Structure formats: C-alpha cells, structure tokens
Amino acid sequence: MSYLKKIKLRTEYQGMHDVTEEVKKAVAESGVQEGLCVINCTHTTAGIIITSFWDKRGHVDFQDEMDKLIPMRYDYLHDYDTPTDAAGHIKSALAGTGITLIVTGGKAMLGSSQGVLFCEFDGPRDRQFAVKVVPDP
Amino acid sequence: MSYLKKIKLRTEYQGMHDVTEEVKKAVAESGVQEGLCVINCTHTTAGIIITSFWDKRGHVDFQDEMDKLIPMRYDYLHDYDTPTDAAGHIKSALAGTGITLIVTGGKAMLGSSQGVLFCEFDGPRDRQFAVKVVPDP
Amino acid sequence: MSYLKKIKLRTEYQGMHDVTEEVKKAVAESGVQEGLCVINCTHTTAGIIITSFWDKRGHVDFQDEMDKLIPMRYDYLHDYDTPTDAAGHIKSALAGTGITLIVTGGKAMLGSSQGVLFCEFDGPRDRQFAVKVVPDP
DSSP states (O other), rough: EEEEEEEEEOOTTEEEEOOOOHHHHHHHHHHHHHOOEEEEOOOEEEEEEESSSSOOHHHHHHHHHHHHHHHSSSSSOSSSSOOOHHHHHHHHHHHHHHHEEEEETEEOOOTTTEEEEEEEEOSSSSSEEEEEEOOOO | OOEEEEEEEOOOOOOOOOOOOOHHHHHHHTSSSSSEEEEEOOSSSSEEEEEEESSSHHHHHHHHHHHHHHHSSSSOOOOSSSSHHHHHHHHHHHSSSEEEEEEEETTTTTOOHHHHHHHHEESSSSSEEEEEEEEEO | OOOOEEEEEETTTOOOOOOEEEEEEEEHHTTTTSEEEEEOOSSSEEEEEEEEOOOOOHHHHHHHHHHSOOOOOSSOOOOOOOOHHHHHHHHHHHSSSSSEEETTTTEEEOOTTEEEEEESOOOOEEEEEEEEEEOOO
C-alpha cells in the first residue's frame, strides 16, 4: 500500500533545512521495499533540492549564489507582496518544488553524500512538504 | 487504470502559459483518487515549472530573469538554428521539462498559490505536453 | 514487473554524456509497455538533464553557461574539498539529479530532439546513475 505523510517545519529567513532523516523515516514507515518516493512542497517561495548534507556552510553558499543570480531588486513587475516574494518565486521555480527518488531494498536510493534539503527562499514561515511512497505494482 | 492525455497549445515568443486547469481536468478525467501525476513536455526550448498563478506580471519577471541569466548572445558554440535556440536549450535544461505531482483525494496536491506553467523559451510555436495520471497499485 | 538498472560511466572534467541510448535500452529490457521511467544519479556534483542531443557544441555551451552563472571562485564558505566541488554542488542542485519520463507503447516518451544527458560538474570521476522502469498497476 502507498503511504502519504505531511511534514511541517518552521523556517527562518532563507534557511536551509536538511530533511533527509524525515524522508528516510517516511520510507521506513511505509514498509515499501521496491517503489518510488515523491517529495513535494506546496509553496511558491520554497524548494526541494538534493545536495551534500555534510557541509552546512555549503548550504549557505547555495542561498548566497541564488541571491546573486536572482537579486532581491525593487523593480520586478510582480504586483503583489514584496520584492523578496518576487525573487523567491523565481528561485523556487528554478530550484524546483519536488524530487522523485527510487526506493530499493526498503530504502530511498541516495548517494553517500546526498541529502534532501528544504530551501526557504523567503521566510520566516510555517511550511510543509509531503512525502509519498508508492510500492511497485 | 492509468490515464494519458496530450494537450496542444500555440505559444507566442517567450510566452508563459498557465496550464493548471488542464492538469486539474486531466486528473479529474482519470478518475484516480490516490496516485501520481507526471507532466512532461517533449521540447528542448520549453519547460514546465511550478510558480504562483496569481501574478501574471510575475511570469514576465521569470522570463526576464531567465534572459538575464542566459542572454541571447551570438557567440554560443551551438551549430544549428539561431541564438534564441541556443539560449532556449540552456533555459529549458535549467527550468526542467517535467514535474511530478502527488494525487490525493482525487486531486493533484498543489498549494493554494501553486500553478503549473508551460514556459516557451523560443516561439512562437505549436507545442504540446503530456499529463499521465497513475493510480496507486 | 518493475526493472532497475545501474549504469556506470567514466567522466572527464565537466563532461557531458549523452545517455539517451542507455535509457532507451533499459526501457526496452524492462518489457514495460505503459508506465514511468525514473532516472537518478547518486552524486552531488553531477546532474541529469534533458536537452537536444543533436548539437554536441551546444552541450559545451551548457557547461560554459553554468560556469558563468556559478563561477569556480575561491571564496565559497564550503568547508571541504575544492572550489570546483563547492561550485559543483550548486550546479548539481540547480540542474537536478533526476528526471521522470512517461513510458508509452514500450518506449520512453521523448521529443524528436530530446536526449538525456549526464552532466559532470567536477570530474574526472567514476560515476553511476540508475534507471527504474515501473509498469502501470
């Protein structure tokens, strides 16, 4: 049977949250041995990426580079909210709001350095993401 | 049973097309209550992203920022077609040509602001994308 | 029945590897007629993208643009390894480490120009990626 779990988190401004353990736990709870694991967040100024979980300062680099690429300018056309929000939408669209992992041997197939990171491109906010684990037919 | 639908659209130059309603309709037509929904376009100068559907001018910001990041220069190595095409390939690869959504309660799980956008990085062109809805086993 | 294959490759520095044929072969070997195909690499300085397979020089453009967007600077906060590694993590997170394709009629649904590319953002290295093909229930 498939398994769907919603996980809440509280972010700080442009925080990076390592959610690898939450994802691994959801896969274990699902009991699925072979299948797929889909992770999605339901926000437009946040993202889900895979990157090394080892280097916390590397996570700051990621946000810093995103800021350089898509600066929080005041001249976006964007009608609502703030310039942070306008830049956050673009960052979120580029980083992506979801990833799909392969499940094998009862575990999500992740490399030895790979972690799943929830990226806050605005914040601080109450956020959530969903983990769905589907067994093979 | 799974459900596969191909949807055609006509784009203008660098147009952003909100296809959220088409995706929702395909999920409804599939009759799937719990499952996955995969959306893919089959082009190399277009993309499928998730962003806020509220702010039409924010969609222009997205294309403007993509143009700044990957300018339509004349010195790409790219052998064929036009500089628009060369830049479009890179934009498409970065934005991504597909997304996977979770289906629950007969609906695609999308946040209150999330829309599915077809991004034309060249155009005007005749385009298409596919929506596949797969029920849980 | 689902099908899981791991494919090894040896990369050169910032090489682009067209793995479209390997993906097509895995789908054929799976015997799946209708389903999904998930392609993931398990590295944090590599990526999996879709782009035109026609233009080999366009693949060099992709790496060149990624270098311009995320330069191999010496002032990343990143604690471990090299500046190449620091930049590679960010490139990998942005390009993405996986894609999901629709399988129909026994084939991965790819456009006439679309290829699947393994992107080395560091290297040279021994690398691998996985292809999983899941039939519809």
